[in-house]
Amino acid sequence: MTGAIPVFWMSKQKLSIIDLSNNSFSEFSNNNLLADLSTTFKNCTRLQTLSLGNNMFFGSMPKEINKNLPLLLELLLRGNTLTGSIPEELCHLPFLHLLDLSENNLSGSIPKCLGDLHSFKQSQTYFINSMKPFIVFPSLSYMRHIELILKGRIIEYMNRIAMHFTIDLSNNDLCGKIPDKLTELIHLGTLNLSWNKLMGNISNNIGLLIDLESLDLSHNFLSGSIPPSMVSITFLSYFNLAYNNLSSQIPVANQFGTFDPSIYVGNPQLCGNSMPTNCSLWLPGNGGEQGTKHEEDNDKTEKLGLYGSITLGYITGFWLVCGSLVLNRSWRHAYFKLVFDLRDKLLVLTGVNLACTTRWFGLERN
Secondary structure, eight states: OTTHHHHHHHTOTTOOEEEOOSOOGGGSTTOOOOOBGGGOOSSOTTOOEEEOOSSOOEESSOTTHHHHSTTOOEEEOTTSEEOSOOOGGGGGOTTOOEEEOOSSOOEEEOOGGGGGOGGGGSOHHHHHHHHTTTOOOOOTTSOOEEEEEETTEEEEEESSOOOOOEEEOOSSEEEEEOOGGGGGOTTOOEEEOOSSEEEEEOOTTGGGOTTOOEEEOOSSEEEEOOOGGGGGOTTOOEEEOOSSEEEEEOOOSGGGGTSOGGGGTTOTEEESTTSSSOGGGGSTTTTOHHHHHHHHHHHHHHHHHHHHHHHHHHHHHHHHHHHHHHHOHHHHHHHHHHHHHHHHHHHHHHHHHHHHHHHHHHHHHO
């Protein structure tokens, strides 16, 4: 019955929740769930929750997901073998507030348009009220189950869950910069981009994420400093920047004074009270690496200036003398007469000295 399950989904237009997480259906004979998700869910227009985590689904993300699943609230595809890029169609799902694509093989860059996700810009109260005309919640008799990794640990929710706005793209092959537009998702609660190949700086506007409680950017190639605006994210209780290329001083205000130093490990150029490297050692004149480098740069500059002055002086002197001789005939004649006179005197003096020396050696032999 290969492909029977996708056909079943497509025939259920009133289906609102699909939860096949934490299974090994691929081991069952006559039920091959190694399906390509890119061609499924075409007629499930009432679907609210799609939870297929920890299975063996492959292929790319579902095509035209915003048209086929317009009322989608939760998209949970953690722990599969999905490939390709994150489709921009996700950005046009107005009610999406849980997005977990972690532990797959997704590549490419993070779409900038994720910063346009409408639901992440609304408060929970406004969000619930705005979706009531469209969403029909399942009966309370249905045991609703969702697993999320929040603040570094697995949290299991049963029955109806409180709204928790989450984006988890960790453990993929995503590259490029973190889009600055993500800082427009002001009610985002959890952002996990760890274990990717992201580079560039952390946006200076990240302090706009005032509801952020969990932020994990560890195990990437991020550089630059920790933006000072982060101290304004006062709800931030879980934070990890380990194993990047960050530098400069760690902020100390608000909650930054309570974080464990282990969240900065693997960033040897970070300094602060919680780090082995004291920031004062990086200042010029204090014996630190940066101070030494600064002094070495100054020495090189001074040497270059000295060599330049000598060269300029030589060229200037040469042309002052030679130029004068070329332009003035009387000076030229006087100069060469002086040279010839000096030559003659030198030859005479050399001859006299040579004769005296020869005569002196002759007397010594006698």
